[in-house]
Amino acid sequence: MDPEAERRYVLSLSCPDTTGIVARIAGFLADAGGWIVEAGYHSDPDTGWFFTRQVVRAGSLPFDADELRSRFAALAAELGGQATWRVTDTGVPKRAVLLVSKEPHCLHDLLGRVTAGELPVQLAAVIGNHDTLGDIVRAHGVPFHHVAFPKAGSGATAGDKAKAFDELRGLVDQHDPDAIVLARFMQILPPQLCTEWAGRAINIHHSFLPSFVGARPYHQAYARGVKLIGATCHYVTADLDAGPIIEQDVIRVDHGDTAVDMVRRGRDAERLVLSRGLRWHLEDRVLVHGNKTVVFH
């Protein structure tokens, strides 16, 4: 198959709603001969905002992605100063950096999916605050870095932790990644990193948020006696486990499941929810507005 035939430009836009936006965007694309293969629209009645995502065959346009961006910028400007938009090119692979600790299941799952060609991303690096998972990462041909974090109760100062985060930031930022995935990374990002990586740092929390924020959510779930456990993929913000939710799912448990069983069984939800959330992020399906997401499936 001609790879250009499959190459696509993905336009996404948010702006205050008004009549005629769809017509303008569609008209703009039609005038250029653009062949739309996917289109999603959402008008939010509460906030009065409009959201769209359009996928166009690259080969149907007589110009390249940069020219598309420049022309689309002009159109977006006419929609008012609050509009935010982006144009990405599926011919330019996205890059991700994974942050891990010792829990292997989400890492294994993502490595398997990337190796199998299921996720449209290049793994630029994996960084661990332990080196437990280094071997399997390198076996997949992906660079692994170990950044030592001070242990809780080790007498380390806040400065030691800040230094570790500085090292981490350097290792991440050199790749300018499209996604920074906290794949069961057991350190809380400092507020400054949350800000710098806003909209790119993605976490998997092992509960059905907003239930069971913070540590040991399966043990909290066990104590409450819930009949379903869950996992939540969300953008990282300075508010712990309170960022915009991308995806959630649940798994049925019963009285025979101990907290340890829940930890094991919940991994299936974590794997699926993180891989789905990450895929949608990489495909530019997720638009953030306030503390909520619009996800165009």
Place this chain on the structure above:
Amino acid sequence: MDPEAERRYVLSLSCPDTTGIVARIAGFLADAGGWIVEAGYHSDPDTGWFFTRQVVRAGSLPFDADELRSRFAALAAELGGQATWRVTDTGVPKRAVLLVSKEPHCLHDLLGRVTAGELPVQLAAVIGNHDTLGDIVRAHGVPFHHVAFPKAGSGATAGDKAKAFDELRGLVDQHDPDAIVLARFMQILPPQLCTEWAGRAINIHHSFLPSFVGARPYHQAYARGVKLIGATCHYVTADLDAGPIIEQDVIRVDHGDTAVDMVRRGRDAERLVLSRGLRWHLEDRVLVHGNKTVVFH
């Protein structure tokens, strides 16, 4: 709230795909000042067809539904002779006729939903080939008609059955219903009625089609030892249980469930699947192409 503010026109269209269709429709609506509150698009790469559904605030247009139809007809004509389309007005209630036998659960569920205002439809009549369910229908203020069908093995001729179907058809057609719902109706519609009611007759089959076509599907499922049972809502065609599928869902069973348990437990899937499929049909979310459906959620 001003009811007119909530009144909407729903446009749906299928036609061979080409560039610029979205622009034309969106431009047409924008030129008239139309405020689009929902828009769905689908390009089918295999068939080369395009499908759309648009929802416009009635009050945003300077003309009524008939004028909208007449103007949209002109636009559709330019999209080629194969285009099919419709414009409906949420201010004009849809009408449904329900066909039932003795099984009460789907009937009870639909009566409850309509009474509670959950389904946007008027129940014009319920027709049963038994009179078992007449009382509860009348208690909801809906007319009930009993049409006697010859019993299997009663020595009745094919003509007796044809006569019963003629009576049924008369009772249905006098209401010119938007939906004819076979809510566990245990008679097979003759081919001619399938044709006349094409796209309006909706059946609930108590299996996850295409598994277990025909009679006693739960008993078939039990014999095969499946771990999930299901239900399928589909348009009726002359091919038994083979029409375009609108919606399906499943319920987990295990070795402890007898065929009788499956019959009971499967009702939850039947109720949900039928009520969802019917809702989507009534909201003009379902476009049929060949033997498949596009469902704009």
Place this chain on the structure above:
Amino acid sequence: MDPEAERRYVLSLSCPDTTGIVARIAGFLADAGGWIVEAGYHSDPDTGWFFTRQVVRAGSLPFDADELRSRFAALAAELGGQATWRVTDTGVPKRAVLLVSKEPHCLHDLLGRVTAGELPVQLAAVIGNHDTLGDIVRAHGVPFHHVAFPKAGSGATAGDKAKAFDELRGLVDQHDPDAIVLARFMQILPPQLCTEWAGRAINIHHSFLPSFVGARPYHQAYARGVKLIGATCHYVTADLDAGPIIEQDVIRVDHGDTAVDMVRRGRDAERLVLSRGLRWHLEDRVLVHGNKTVVFH
């Protein structure tokens, strides 16, 4: 079929765990010729408690339910003073009283299920703090009582409310019901009634608890931007929405769902979760220990 062949005795027991309990109970039943058709066991490693539920064909025992109770009491006494147990007879129908306000969907669903023979219970009465739902209740042949509660902000005293609850209590208690179902009843039971009806009062809360306790949970869910909404069936305790959970389930939502859509769509979860929880309660499948439940499916 001989109805006695289907009549069963259901034994359930909780006690501190030790070796040999299963052998004792099984031996007791075997010695009497009891034919066990269902048996569930659970050992809780955290609390050190043991739970069982056994279903025996009534016709396989040479004595009646009272004699079974008297013999089983002797056995239970040997298991220590903390054991709690009961023996019920499926030949003696359970009775339920439903409490409702204006929301009709759970009521309709339960009426439909009882009428269709899906739930093993007699509806002794429905009591509403509004009379909105009286007609449909009476159409099903079930007595309806209206108990007027003082309106919020009406200047009514706490005494007025207490009087209304006294009237409610009288109407409920005259039936000595096995289940008191709060089918979207919008009044908070006073602590004394929670105590008196402990283990019999069942509520449906329209969220996936422990998320979104209290009022307007769908609006809370909408504000948080969750991707699944849920419902929880639980025993009522004096702690609002914090009693032992019997059953939960969820429904997927997306950015296109307003809070009003969630209210409507969530009803499907409420109906299913309440009907499942109530069925399990009526079949003596639910054993409460502390603030958690063991549910033998």
Place this chain on the structure above:
Amino acid sequence: MDPEAERRYVLSLSCPDTTGIVARIAGFLADAGGWIVEAGYHSDPDTGWFFTRQVVRAGSLPFDADELRSRFAALAAELGGQATWRVTDTGVPKRAVLLVSKEPHCLHDLLGRVTAGELPVQLAAVIGNHDTLGDIVRAHGVPFHHVAFPKAGSGATAGDKAKAFDELRGLVDQHDPDAIVLARFMQILPPQLCTEWAGRAINIHHSFLPSFVGARPYHQAYARGVKLIGATCHYVTADLDAGPIIEQDVIRVDHGDTAVDMVRRGRDAERLVLSRGLRWHLEDRVLVHGNKTVVFH
């Protein structure tokens, strides 16, 4: 923790049902001081068979697994000649051999789960009829063998294929595995191997059986327009895709999913269903009777 404290014996038994079986087994275990931590029972009303699975703390018994087997054999003999039973020891790791072709996702998933300690099994070997997946297998420290199968249309004779299967059988049988997992292995086992490996060969089929038996099930599903796709884990028999079902699950699709999308998305169901089915098999939770399974969760 003392590992012996966690070591368990798992007893499973099927036999014609009669009164007193539970009492005999429970009495036998109680007399020996056995501490039962899990117990499942099932009486099948149709076939008149009884099934049980009991899990006993190894340390609670005054003898070892072999002595337990010998004593249990005597008890089973008293239950009649048709009884089948087994006693396994969680202190003796189970062994599995995986058979693969080119599709990597189930292999990656199982390797990840075994490495993470999620599945109670040793991977003795992976055998591929292609060598595509050898590197990742070896990176996990598991032996990989490539057995060349004649290509379709290559002029190879039936004898060439039989020779390949002989080689495969030798490589498998040398490990005397408890599970032979066809992890998307694209060769049909000859009837003799199905017989020899009966109850140990486990396949994952990429449809919701009995729908879409045989080749390209996702393309069959796409053509039929189903709204859910599925996967089925079953024991291999000489009847293609018709063996006893262990586990099934489904994933929602819509009109926007092409057959290629279904292939990709269905992998999530395949991974989960295979890993669950395999776990239950390894934990001796699955008892086969006729063409159906009893699965004690």
